[in-house]
Amino acid sequence: MSKSPLPLQSVSGAEKQVIKKEALVKILRWHFGYSDFRGKQLEAIQAVLSGDSGRDCFCLMPTGGGKSMCYQIPALAKQGIVLVVSPLIGEYEQSLLNYDIVKDYAAQENQVMALKEKGIAAEYLSSTQTVKAKNEIYENLSSGKPSLRLLYVTPELIATSGFMAKLIKIHDRGLLNLIAIDEVRSYMGFNSICECLLPEASKPSYRKLSSLRNRLPSIPVLALTATAVPKVQEDVIDSLCLRNPLVLKSSFNRPNIYYEVRYKDLLDDPYSDLCNYLKSYGNNCAIVYCLERTACDDLAVHLSKNGISCAGLNSKLRSSVLDNWISSKTQVVVATVAFGYPVACTAFQVVILLQDGMQGIDRKDVRVVCHFNIPKSMEGFYQESGRAGRDQLPSRSLLYYGEFILGNAASKKSLPSSLEECSSKKSLADFRQMIEYCEESGCRRKKILESFGEEVPASLCAKSCDACKHPNIVSKYLEELTSATAFRHRNGSSRIYTSSASALNDEGQFSEFWNRDDEESGSEEDISDSDDPVEIVKSVSHSSKSSEWRINERMESLQRAEENYYGTENSQDKKMSKADKNSISETLRESGKQRLLNAMKQNQHRFSNLQIDFVTSAETLENECHKKYEKSGKSFYLSQMASTVRWLSTATPDELTDRLGKTANISSEAVRPEANFSSPSSSSFNPVITQVDEQKVTGGSVKSSSPVSQDTLPPPILSFSEFVNRRKATDNQFSTSKRPSSDGVTRVMEKKTKF
Ligand SMILES: Nc1ncnc2c1ncn2[C@@H]1O[C@H](COP(=O)(O)OP(=O)(O)OP(=O)(O)O)[C@@H](O)[C@H]1O
Numbered sequence: 001m002s003k004s005p006l007p008l009q010s011v012s013g014a015e016k017q018v019i020k021k022e023a024l025v026k027i028l029r030w031h032f033g034y035s036d037f038r039g040k041q042l043e044a045i046q047a048v049l050s051g052d053s054g055r056d057c058f059c060l061m062p063t064g065g066g067k068s069m070c071y072q073i074p075a076l077a078k079q080g081i082v083l084v085v086s087p088l089i090g091e092y093e094q095s096l097l098n099y100d101i102v103k104d105y106a107a108q109e110n111q112v113m114a115l116k117e118k119g120i121a122a123e124y125l126s127s128t129q130t131v132k133a134k135n136e137i138y139e140n141l142s143s144g145k146p147s148l149r150l151l152y153v154t155p156e157l158i159a160t161s162g163f164m165a166k167l168i169k170i171h172d173r174g175l176l177n178l179i180a181i182d183e184v185r186s187y188m189g190f191n192s193i194c195e196c197l198l199p200e201a202s203k204p205s206y207r208k209l210s211s212l213r214n215r216l217p218s219i220p221v222l223a224l225t226a227t228a229v230p231k232v233q234e235d236v237i238d239s240l241c242l243r244n245p246l247v248l249k250s251s252f253n254r255p256n257i258y259y260e261v262r263y264k265d266l267l268d269d270p271y272s273d274l275c276n277y278l279k280s281y282g283n284n285c286a287i288v289y290c291l292e293r294t295a296c297d298d299l300a301v302h303l304s305k306n307g308i309s310c311a312g313l314n315s316k317l318r319s320s321v322l323d324n325w326i327s328s329k330t331q332v333v334v335a336t337v338a339f340g341y342p343v344a345c346t347a348f349q350v351v352i353l354l355q356d357g358m359q360g361i362d363r364k365d366v367r368v369v370c371h372f373n374i375p376k377s378m379e380g381f382y383q384e385s386g387r388a389g390r391d392q393l394p395s396r397s398l399l400y401y402g403e404f405i406l407g408n409a410a411s412k413k414s415l416p417s418s419l420e421e422c423s424s425k426k427s428l429a430d431f432r433q434m435i436e437y438c439e440e441s442g443c444r445r446k447k448i449l450e451s452f453g454e455e456v457p458a459s460l461c462a463k464s465c466d467a468c469k470h471p472n473i474v475s476k477y478l479e480e481l482t483s484a485t486a487f488r489h490r491n492g493s494s495r496i497y498t499s500s501a502s503a504l505n506d507e508g509q510f511s512e513f514w515n516r517d518d519e520e521s522g523s524e525e526d527i528s529d530s531d532d533p534v535e536i537v538k539s540v541s542h543s544s545k546s547s548e549w550r551i552n553e554r555m556e557s558l559q560r561a562e563e564n565y566y567g568t569e570n571s572q573d574k575k576m577s578k579a580d581k582n583s584i585s586e587t588l589r590e591s592g593k594q595r596l597l598n599a600m601k602q603n604q605h606r607f608s609n610l611q612i613d614f615v616t617s618a619e620t621l622e623n624e625c626h627k628k629y630e631k632s633g634k635s636f637y638l639s640q641m642a643s644t645v646r647w648l649s650t651a652t653p654d655e656l657t658d659r660l661g662k663t664a665n666i667s668s669e670a671v672r673p674e675a676n677f678s679s680p681s682s683s684s685f686n687p688v689i690t691q692v693d694e695q696k697v698t699g700g701s702v703k704s705s706s707p708v709s710q711d712t713l714p715p716p717i718l719s720f721s722e723f724v725n726r727r728k729a730t731d732n733q734f735s736t737s738k739r740p741s742s743d744g745v746t747r748v749m750e751k752k753t754k755f
């Protein structure tokens, strides 16, 4: 299917300066079949086509807003070529960070294919193309009358002298119309984070984009981005040397997306919750983002088991998975989330594709985008959730909020400290916005838009987020979450997870889940929100003054939560009057034990050398959860059970032994050295829980299944305040300079501590 461009004279308006709307709409209809321009498209197009040499333009439009059209129409409205620069990781960053980078760039390929299908002459130049294909493109460019209208290139190519020389030749022949720099945020985000560490000689190629302006001063530059916080906007204009650009900013509001957060801690089983959610959307298409590679795999298994057709993405499967997805054969794609910027997106091959590739892949009917883990930044979240509803039809963004990780010094490798500091500051601030999005009441949409500097009334949302639609329910969840957090602190667990070498799971990845040992040994100086040790290296800071305030804030809020908890403990009588309503039936307890037992069996490969009685151990852990319920209510019990099940999926044998030991003072049947329970035929896998009665633990430890009697209480576990104070004391012993007495947090802790 080939369409010849419309005769050019029909687009020249009577006024020489601006091409008339009607002429441009004609082109739009002829080539793309759309009846009119959207948002600021027309203004952008008219700006770059205005006058003799066009005007620079910086166009901020939401994901799916139709940015591509802003350079595709100019390419068809004027003889000559539009050069489109799309982001790709540079060689220098590759070698610096030693990442395994996927070099081909699906977005470019995809756009070019779509244009060709419409009969528009477009090509891309990338390292994945054959020499023959590249030569054909160059031949076309140097021919008397090139047929090419759009040429997509990477910033790396722009930076090469060979390509620049060719470009100048094209320009000198009067054939270069416009330079469009798409997804410009990617360069600038990277710039902001990492620029400080790059030696001058190795400045990445995106920095050399400014040379386009110097070498080709008469060609208008159109910069486009879907997300740009005000600071980034300034960066873009400066770095690209835009001259008096027309800045066009559309609202980032995506009115057709309903935003919702679900709290993992309050869910019985987030996996089934997600399955049910996706099922309720029938055969519609969805994307699920995960933090960890293993979580992707787990989720893919869960979804498949539940009859949801899905595919995880990895480098080998990538093309076929995407093909299937684009052609609607696969309903759900489970994807690993990226850090938000290309440099950090490359730990897994799939990520580049997701972050950048997905941007160009124009599947419009994604109805649900789910984040199974908290994204690293609002920008990333916006981009990813923005994959939903590009056809403007009602769609949903669902975020499962759970725990996050504090990385400690042990996880830091050998990145230059300047990088750590730069990336840490930025990532902490970014991450904080996401926590606020999840943990604060109030309109979610407003929070998203405010993070991009847009002031909007809450009424804008029109009840299309959970906080606006069900404010009471959301407040209740948040209250429960706060109490659960405090309660778990009282009982030795935390929603903040310190990560260290021991928190690495079998595959060398960081667990999302709490590690009790780490809490005592870990440093609270660093926050990492990464799924990969290499990423963590980048996202944490050694000296990390920048992260300290975050930690301080976090500690204070946890301490407040803890105090709330003790406050409510005093009014326990009042609470207990609701006991009936809150009561946990024996059936629920039995099913809880079964769940724990199943979780142990599922993870038996990790515990096979640990000679423990799974049935008794499950009972012990359930008792622990039940004991907590007695104090605080059913939701705590459910929350504890859910998090224990999740914890079992990542706990190391030592951690399990330790927890069982702490919980039940076990020295007896819960850990039986003589028994080998690694075989499925072993009696330890007998699922009949009632038999546990015969295996009661004696000798001062667990004596009965439930309820736990006073004399079987586990050894006391430090409260959060005790923990902080003990840390403080230890730190003071080592060095007074490490935690000076002027430390605001320490003083706050001292003042507030009740112990
Ligand atoms: N004026 C228009 N009328 C109707 N549909 C349009 C119009 N302009 C663009 N579209 C369609 O909207 C969809 C999104 O466009 P496009 O891919 O250019 O968005 P984008 O802003 O580049 O998004 P992203 O940030 O995800 O790359 C495409 O299918 C495109 O064909």
Ligand SMILES: [Mg+2]
Binding pocket: 067, 068, 182, 359, 360
């Ligand atoms: Mg785009």
